[in-house]
Amino acid sequence: MEKIRLLDLDTHELEEFVASKNLPKYRAKQIAERLTAGASFEEMTNLSKDVRAMLAECAVTGIPEVADVKRSQLDGTVKFLFEQEDGVLVESVLMKYSYGYSVCISSQAGCKMGCRFCASTGIPFSRSLSAGEILGQVIAVQKHENVRIGHIVIMGIGEPLDNYDNVVKFLRRVTADEGLNVGARKISVSTCGIVPKIYTLADEKLPVTLSVSLHNPFDSERSKIMPINKKYPLDELFEACRYYTEKTKRRITFEYALIAGVNDSKRHADELAARMKKLKLCHVNLIPVNKVSGTGFERPDRKNIERFAGLLDAQGVSVTVRRELGRDIDAACGQLRKQTAEERKAAEAAKTAGVAETVIEKPDNG
Numbered sequence: 502m503e504k505i506r507l508l509d510l511d512t513h514e515l516e517e518f519v520a521s522k523n524l525p526k527y528r529a530k531q532i533a534e535r536l537t538a539g540a541s542f543e544e545m546t547n548l549s550k551d552v553r554a555m556l557a558e559c560a561v562t563g564i565p566e567v568a569d570v571k572r573s574q575l576d577g578t579v580k581f582l583f584e585q586e587d588g589v590l591v592e593s594v595l596m597k598y599s600y601g602y603s604v605c606i607s608s609q610a611g612c613k614m615g616c617r618f619c620a621s622t623g624i625p626f627s628r629s630l631s632a633g634e635i636l637g638q639v640i641a642v643q644k645h646e647n648v649r650i651g652h653i654v655i656m657g658i659g660e661p662l663d664n665y666d667n668v669v670k671f672l673r674r675v676t677a678d679e680g681l682n683v684g685a686r687k688i689s690v691s692t693c694g695i696v697p698k699i700y701t702l703a704d705e706k707l708p709v710t711l712s713v714s715l716h717n718p719f720d721s722e723r724s725k726i727m728p729i730n731k732k733y734p735l736d737e738l739f740e741a742c743r744y745y746t747e748k749t750k751r752r753i754t755f756e757y758a759l760i761a762g763v764n765d766s767k768r769h770a771d772e773l774a775a776r777m778k779k780l781k782l783c784h785v786n787l788i789p790v791n792k793v794s795g796t797g798f799e800r801p802d803r804k805n806i807e808r809f810a811g812l813l814d815a816q817g818v819s820v821t822v823r824r825e826l827g828r829d830i831d832a833a834c835g836q837l838r839k840q841t842a843e844e845r846k847a848a849e850a851a852k853t854a855g856v857a858e859t860v861i862e863k864p865d866n867g
């Protein structure tokens with residue numbers, strides 16, 4: 502019998518579940534409170550032993566196992582590798598800002614979008630995550646680090662709008678009073694540009710920030726690094742963005758990973774500025790690209806990054822250069838998962854070949 506994942510259930514569904522087990526309604530509230538705190542069934546000491554045993558038999562919490570933790574010595578950024586019940590690996594990154602803690606979470610195990618500069622591209626797509634598995638990352642990070650997370654970005658592994666229903670269910674759960682109660686305005690949903698879903702999201706009445714991975718303002722060039730652009734070219738993408746800003750009155754953030762010699766010229770800055778000026782309610786976030794092995798992409802030097810930002814600023818475009826966090830732990834999405842997946846594959850191959858087993862380091866939970 503397949504076990505039910507309790508974090509997937511909203512309040513009403515959890516009440517139905519406890520009723521199906523002949524338990525009183527108040528048990529649903531007790532379970533939900535402990536789930537939100539990241540408790541395992543053994544730790545749910547507000548429930549009787551019998552109820553805990555029954556839960557362990559037919560359900561799992563949905564809180565993922567911590568498979569690895571990397572902690573930056575430079576700025577306290579903490580990168581987590583989480584393992585779901587079926588062994589799939591996803592990453593989350595906890596960052597500390599002046600305004601509090603922010604977590605970047607994954608929506609899928611792997612990604613089908615194939616952006617050339619991304620570490621998620623080199624490893625096969627496993628599956629999409631359920632709403633509970635997305636929520637479980639936030640809860641597990643809060644519990645592990647004993648912090649309260651105030652901001653969430655769904656910008657880790659995966660394309661959130663390719664897992665639309667689960668992501669929207671997650672958004673409703675995480676913003677609910679009885680959930681983690683994170684303000685919708687403090688949540689960013691990232692997309693590489695799945696145009697029809699931008700329209701659908703605009704109509705959800707969820708005032709989250711939409712964050713669009715743009716990376717190039719020219720169709721022919723963007724299509725070379727982001728295959729999604731062949732399906733939904735820039736004019737269609739910007740029309741959907743215009744609709745989003747009109748419906749939600751929210752400013753859209755455009756992520757622009759600066760790659761030396763690829764998209765960092767004056768020609769690129771001018772075209773980008775022209776598109777931004779037409780849209781109005783927008784902001785450009787420049788990200789000096791992280792070096793990902795095998796891509797051959799390099800970040801521009803500091804002077805060129807500032808020159809590019811200056812060109813946008815001079816044309817009245819709101820622009821910032823993303824502060825780099827966790828540089829010493831390769832905090833870009835997908836890198837830790839890729840490394841661990843490769844290590845596990847090597848360990849499997851070594852086992853099959855009958856040679857000494859590669860040891861995968863266990864997490865430092867302290």
Ligand code: SF4
Binds near residue numbers: 613616619621658834
């Ligand atoms: S950048 Fe985002 S959408 Fe593109 S491959 Fe990476 S995870 Fe997927």
